[in-house]
Structure formats: C-alpha cells, structure tokens
Amino acid sequence: MEDIPEQQHLLPAAVDYRAKHLPNKLYAALPRGDRLEDGFFDLTYAAFARAIDATAWWLDSVLGARPLETKFENLMTVPYVGPEDFRYVLFIYAAMKTGRKMMLPFAANTPEGLVSLLELSSSEVVLATACHKHLWTEPLKQRPEIRLIEVPDIDEFVHDRRLQPYKYERTLDEGIDDTHLVLQTSGTTGQPRPIPVKNRFIKHYLQDDEAQSRQASPSQRVAAYVLLTDAYCPALLPLSWAAGISMTVWHPLWTNQVPIMLPVKSVPRPLTADYVKAIAKYGPRGQRNGVFLVPDVLRGLARDNEGRECLKLYDWVAFGGSPLDFETGDAITAMGVRVQSFIGSTDTGLYNILLNDPQDWNMHRFLENDHGFYLSHYHDDLYELAVKRQPDDPRPPFLIDPTADVFHTRDLWRAAPGREGFWMNAGRVDDFVKLSSLTKFNAIAIEQEIEANAIVAKCVIAGDSRKKPFILVEPSAEARPHDSTPAAGVIGRIWPAIEAANKHLLAEARLTKELTVLTQPGQPIVRTAKGTVSRRTTLLMYEAAIEEAYAAAGYEPVLFNVLGEPIAKPDEHTNGHAKGHPNGHAQ
Template sequence: MAVAPALGADNTASPTGTVMQNSIPIPVSSPASSVDDVLRPGYRHLMQLINYYANDDPSRTYAAIPVDSDDLSRGFRDVSYAQFANAIDHCAHWLSRILSDPVESFEPVAYFGPKDLRYPIMLMALAKLERKMLLIGFTLHRTAQAHLVSTTKCKVVLYAEGFREVVSEIAPLVDGQVHVIEAPSQEAWLTDQKSERYTWDKSWEEAKDLPFMVLHTSGTTGMPKPIIYTHQMMVSFDSTRIMPDAKHESLLDHMKGRRWFSPTPNSHVVEMYVAFQWTAVGGGVAVFGHPTESTSSLIIDALRYGKCQAMIAPPIFYERLVKEPLGLQTLQGLDFIYFGGASMSPQTANRLVSHTRVQAAFGTTESGMFFVRPRGNEDWQWFEFRESNGIEFEHQDGNLFELKVLKKPELKRWQQIFQISQFAGVDVWRSGDLWERHPTRHDAWRLIGRMDDLIGLADAKKLNASTLEMELSQCPGVAGVVVGGSGQVRPFALVEWTDEDVDNEAKLDELWPVVQNWNEKASQHARLQKDSILFTDPGKGLVRNVKSVPVRKPSEQLYAEEIKHLYTA
C-alpha cells in the first residue's frame, strides 16, 4: 500500500479561510422571533438550525470548552453559535483547498484527534463540501481501524497534532492509497477573524436523506461494520415534536437551557448526539472536558468547573464516581443523570435518586436513541416506550422478553433503524436485548441484559449472567466481572480487581461476603463456588467495548485455558 506525502497544517494554505474580514459581531439582543417561527419543527436540518442561531441569536451559547485543558479548575469559556458557524466556514475553506476532487459522491474523510470542538466543526464543514466524516474508535485494534478506512473507500485521513503515530500505524494496513494530512489547531478555526461564508443552502427535502457521517459497530465479535447516518437521523429528536403523543414530557424538555456533559468518546453516537441534538435541536449546551482522558477526577472537574447541570454516560462512570465523596456530591448536585448502554446497579442509583433525577436511556449505533417517556425516580429503572417507535416484545424465558421493532409505513419517520441502508430491506429488527416486564404496569419495561446473557448450564437450566455480574460489581474492590459457564454444571466468575497489587487471597476475602449474599437468594444451579472464581491477570484485565463495559465472549476467549482448568482441576 502506498502512503501519499503528508501535508502538515503549516505547509498548506492558511487554515483561517481565504477572506479575512472584521471580527465576529456578538450582539446581545434577543431574536424577534423564535426558531420554531422561522423553521418548521421536524422539517429542519442541522445546518439550517446552526445558521439560524448564528444570524438571529448569535450570542447564544453552543458549547463550553476548557480555558486550559491541563487544568480544568481554571474554568471554561463559552463558544457562541456565531463563533461556531464562523469556525465551520474557516474549516470548510481549508478542506476545500487540501482535498482533491472526489471520485464518488459523499466520499468519507477520517479524523483522529482529541475530544474537542474540531469534531463537530469538521463534521459540519465536510457536510458543506458534501463529504462525510468517518468516526473511528480509538479502542479498536489497528487492523480493525484500517478495515473501516478500506471498506468505506476512505482516501483521506486527517489527524491532530500528537496523533501522527496512530495514523502512521493504520495507513500501511489500508488497501490502496491514503492521504495523511495534519489538521490545524482548534484555535485556528475558533478565531475572531470572520471567514467568508461557505454556502450550502439545501432545503430539508434536498438534504434529509444525504449522508452525514459514518459510525461503526463495536467490533467485539468480528470486524466493525460501518453505519451511515443521514442528515435526517442527526435531528431525530426534532421529529418527536410532531409525534402523535408529542404532548408528553420528553428528553427534549430536559435538554433545554442546561449544560450537559458526556465522558464518551467522539466516535460514539451519544457524544455526537450531545454535540448536535442536545444543542441545536434541544437547546442545551455541550460541555467539553479533558481532551484525552476520562478519569473520575477529570470528570468531576468538568462537571464542577464547567457548571454542568446534567450528564449522560454508561453506568460504569457513575459506579466509579459515587465511590468518591466529591464525585457523589457532584452528581447529587446535578438536575439530571442519564445512563445507557447497560443497567445501573440499584446500590448506585439509591445514592442518587433522593438528590437528583435519574433517567434511563436506550439505543444502539444502528437504531440511534429510542424515544421514551421520562419516569419518576420511583421507576428509574423502567422504560415506557412511545408508541411511534413501533416496538414489540417477544417472550424468551420466564419473565424475559426480547425487544424488536416492526416496520410500519405510518411510523417511517420515527423508525430510524430502517433508515440505515443495512436494514432498509427488512421488516423486523431484533435488538438482542433482554427485557423484564413491570410486575403491575404492562407498558413499563426494564433492561436486564443481552440475549447472550442467558447462559444454558449442563442441566438445561438457565442463568441470567448479567444479574450476577451486577451483584458482584458492588464489591468496592471490583473493577469488572464476566460470568460464564455455558454447558457446564456450574457458573464461573472472571473478576477484574481495581488494585492489581492486591493478592488473590485478599481479593477473595473481600469478595466472598458479596458472593454469600448472592448465594442465599439464588437458585441452587446459579450459586457461585469459591473454586469457580477466577481473578484476571495484572495488566491483562477484561476485554471492554467503547463504553468501557466488559465484553463476555472476547473475555472468555482471552482466559480460555484458565477457565478450562476450573472445570478439569
């Protein structure tokens, strides 16, 4: 494979646009009319919304970024829609100069960089050039990253300063030639110097089905698959305003006027939702924290010094934060805590629900986020799906059901899964998730785990592994758990410890009371024995997905010999 000569930010044309005009005016007056008066709800794309705010309400805050990424205690500075739109135009002019004419329409451009405003700026700028950004997870191995570049026919990979090594390791593995180009700094585009406008003024009907970006599946059970999002899919929450049941409370009500933080990476759909749907669609503000790390202390700093009022994240982040006094205090001071991607433990939620509102969110890369009715804290674990999702639940075992979506022509606007090209020709989409029906309310459902969480033991009895994993995770020293035992007479637990220096005997002493508590209430076949507990190797740990959640099958494969020994010793 040939690698084209690299172009740095310094040896390309100026990143700040071709025309330098006066500084951006930021008037403080409010718009005479609202966005809903000018742009019809449910029929407006991101570019229209951003342009409206930049022109009619330019001082409105789009995002907040650290004053000093190395010291979040120095505070955050707000970025207005006028500044955001101007940055997009600067970026679009730069891209138009460094990119060759495309061979095919909407050719992808990949980017590797820190978690900052360059991602949303570049996404919108590429959309103006009728290209699409390829977002690739950093947790994927290099072969998988190169696979995504190759399969999407991506010919250009951009990178930020400090990420050259990542790109140089991927490029030789790509099929065909790829151009590697360094992108300018965030501040080069967030300049006060006004750019000449880069015009892209397609109507809703013209733009809605055009490609916007490429995400990908997790790749934990094989090579990741690219998922193309359209302009319509990036404003999906706006369509809830025209749902038949739009009068009910929704997540949109929680977005409006609040500063939101998410620790998920920019390659994840939730982060892109926060950057665009929570802001331009929902009226919130996206707060960007540390650009490369998401430790508990840095999350706390982002929430405190970024003056955040709400957070959305996988449960594992909350599990860690509540174990720290300042983390717990900070979370309890928020208006909303949204969790998704896995179940939150009752022990964690119980420390929060008396202080803040805890809400569950559900979605996948393929389906986007499903539309649910928020529930009170007494039902924090339960979902009530809005009828326009077209969801049905299929019985699997006991009180467990699989969620599936039935394609219905009258619900086309709200069934995002069938807007994905891979599923456009199917009539039923199965989520692979296990749900439990509420004991008294048949319209409420609780996420239990995945279909592969149902482990069939040798005696044909089944164990819901995720329930045991959640129980064992309540031990303070535990960093992660994978439970298995398919086809065996008893289950096993693969346990990752927070402090790798603790010896296995001390780990077992601390964990065993939690195991005993489980065994007292579990059926005979689901009980865990001491000799069926295996601690992970230091430095090896468990295999995790992009949401930092342990993944069962790859983790079992990683410790296949040790697990085999458990049953043959």
C-alpha cells in the same frame, strides 16, 4: 427548531440561520486552556458558524474545492481520528457544507479493523491530529495509496478573525436522503463496519420526536428530551460514539442543551469520581444542569460526602452502558436528584423511554406507536425489544440489509410486578461483554477462537459491569485426564489457547489465570436442545465458584450477579420499587 424555517433544518443551514438571527445565542462552552482551572468561554452561534466555515475552507484547501455538480448520493468519505475535542463537531458540520461525509472510527480499533473500515467505505484520504497520526501507520502500509493529512490545532478553526462565509444552500427536501455522517460498529465477526447515518434519520427519528414530546401531555414526554432541554452537560462520552455525537451535535440544536467541552489533556481515561468533582467545582453552570456518567463513577460519588455534595449540584444524573444498583440509585434519588437511564444504540437510535416519577427511576415505560418498536416474547417472562421496518426507513439495519423486515435489539425486558405498562430491563441477548469502564468486546468470537484448540471442550466468557472478565472452561479429556487432576495443572495446559486469544483484546479485557474457573466433573457447560450454550443457566450454576475467584483475586464485592444484574435483598426497596434489572446502554 420552531424558530428555523423547515427547509433550513439540515444541520449546517440551521446553524447559519441562528447565527444570522440569534447570533448571541449560546451553543457550547469551550475550555480556555489545558486545565479545568483555566476556565471556559461561551461559543455563540455566530462564533460557531464562523468556526464551521473556517473548517470548511480548510477542508477545501487540502482536499480540493467542492465540484459544482456534487453527487450527494455518492459523497467522499473522510475518516478522522483525534482527541476528544470540538474538532469532531466542526468536521461533521464542515464536511456536510463541502459536499463530503465524515467517518469517525474508534481510536481503539486494531490496524486490521481500520483497514476494514477504509476498504468498506472506499476512503481515499484520512485525517488525524499530530498526536493520533500513529494510529494510521500500520493501516496505510497495507493501503499506501491513501493520503494522510495532519489536522491543525483547534485554534486554527475557533477564532475571532473575519473570513468569507462558506455558503450552504441545500434545502431539506434536496438533502433529506444525504448521508449525514458514518459511524462504526463492531459486527458479530469482530471487525468494525461502517454505519451510515442519513439526514432523514436525524429529521424524523430525533428532531421530530423531540418536537412531538414537547407538545405531548406530561405523562407522555420522552425522558431524554425533557431532561436535556436547556441543560448544561459536560461532554464525557467519546465523540466517535453516537451517544457522544448526540450530546454535542444533535440535541443542542433542538433542546438547547449546552455541551461543556472539557480540556482533553486533563481528562483521565477511564473517568474518575475525583475528576467529576473537579468539573462540578470549575465548570460552567446554567439554570439547569445534568451529567451522564457510567454507573461505576456514580457509585464512587455516592459513597463519600464530597461526592454526594457534587451530585447535589445537578438537577439530574443519567447513566448508561451497564446497570445501576438499587442502593446507589435510591441514595441519589433521596438527595433530590433525578436518576435516569438513557438507552439506545447506533443501529436504532434513542429508545423513547417516557419520563417517570423520580422514585420509579428503575422502571421504564415505552412510547406507544414508536417507529415500529415492539416487545417480542423471548423466553419465560422475558421479552426482547425489536423494531419493524417502516416506510422509507433510514435506520442503519434496514439500509445495510434492504431485505430485512425486523431488527432485534437484543435488549431483554421483564414486566414490572403490579405495575401495568412498566418494564424492567433484564440484560441482553448479547454476544458482547461490557466491562465497568465501558470497554466492550465480542465474547463469542473469543470463545470460538479458544474452543478451536482441542484442549478446550467448551468455554463461556462473561463479566458485565466488572473491572475484568472471567472465563469458565470445560476442559477436554486431554487437559484433565483424571477427575483428580489439580486445577493448576489443567489451567496450565489450556493457557496457551487462552493466551493466543488475549492478543485480540485490549489490556483491560484480557483474560487472567486468577479469573479462570473450571467446570466440575459431571457438571459440564449446559447446552440447549439446539446445541447452543445456555449461558444464563450455566453461569448461575457456577456463580459461587466465580465469585470466589473474584474474592481470591482481591476484587471488591459488587452489587450484581454473574449475569451483570443488580442484586436486591427481599426486604429492601419496599418504597414502591418493582424488583427488576434497571439498565442503560451508550453505543
């Protein structure tokens, strides 16, 4: 943001500056109607600033005007849940202008999860659109003192009507430690918790990193910042995710990336390859174009002629959330389209992965001396990415736990054979299973609930990158009194324990009898010397039985093993690719 004086680098001030000095500069493309075919219109910085001000005045009208002596160290938290449209962006900016901070819970939270977020954030009011008010019904029965306010249609904010500007005069020095917004994460207990995002994080860990990348030598430029620069990108990620916010709120300011907001009523959930083809057909295009997709959709596009033609319209495709197989990545690269993983987390932000040659899409190089990130030896040839606290560190793990000196990302890496400085992602030391739809759940919490029933001796739940999870069960002697007891009878005995745990899972994540695999007598789930489960060893030991269960249930073969790692045949990928496990994450 070299065009903006540094003291005006807080986001609302930056938009106001550009609205004054570059009023016709493009910020985003917004839909004209409910269908892609209805077309899009350009939202300039002048129109964007006017929409933020309209939203700010509305917030004051329903919540009260900002006090003259606003205590920025204790800003009012305003939770909002709505459709995936531009109101999320407007509320983030307008809350900052009015001396508040938005909290963006996931719409998929349970009522108990929402109550937890409300209590931990000391919220006194919640916002929702008409179609999302029902999500607050049960939580507010438990917290009836909290007000529910219905949010008007987006046309109330985005319009050409004249209105009085809403002044924002807070400088960077004054507001560097203000909370910019509040996200959420699901902790190891399974309940979500608020995650504060500070302006210091936005300034020093995103904006400054982009500026340094732009000035670096070509081999030391961060892939995400290079690719996003001046690129038109469909906004396909949930706007309550850090990744979704980065593509609509943060990166557009300093990379000039143009988010293409989609008509929410037409977007299928989960996203389909056919809809991506329609975006390519009807959506606006720039001189540079990119798209972020989950690997499942990328595979679907790469498998038919129309999908391949769609991919060729983009300069690059990014993936995240689960691994992309070698076959698909190589096929897209051969079309002349760059493939890139975007990796990061709500806790630590974007990993500054450097831009490689296109044929090395499945390998990663890390920026050196990068905000305390380092690779810590984990086991055998595996290394875990960790981060050491830095002075005045604004990253959430260190704000939440002031005594923490190191945060472990749980991302595992393996050195690429014969390629010094190149690393292959090797999965996660993770409690969570992430399905192909990006639905994510805490497998450890579910396992513990099932194991609380004495009918189950031990169990392991997995299924990364699959459509449905599976469960491997070591039955108790009560469930399988004899080695010859039929499997159907054993599953029938243990099923009530599994069914009770299913109540805590979304429909697509629920365990099924057809994907329930029993351990064999004499081959129990493997324990480590510490008494914990050796998940990797156990799952590989039962890989054949697990794959047989998927095949018998009618699921198509996948190009991953039971650990969610891509499979490459020994005689394939001899074009210079190191064998490994490419992966990306979007949280």
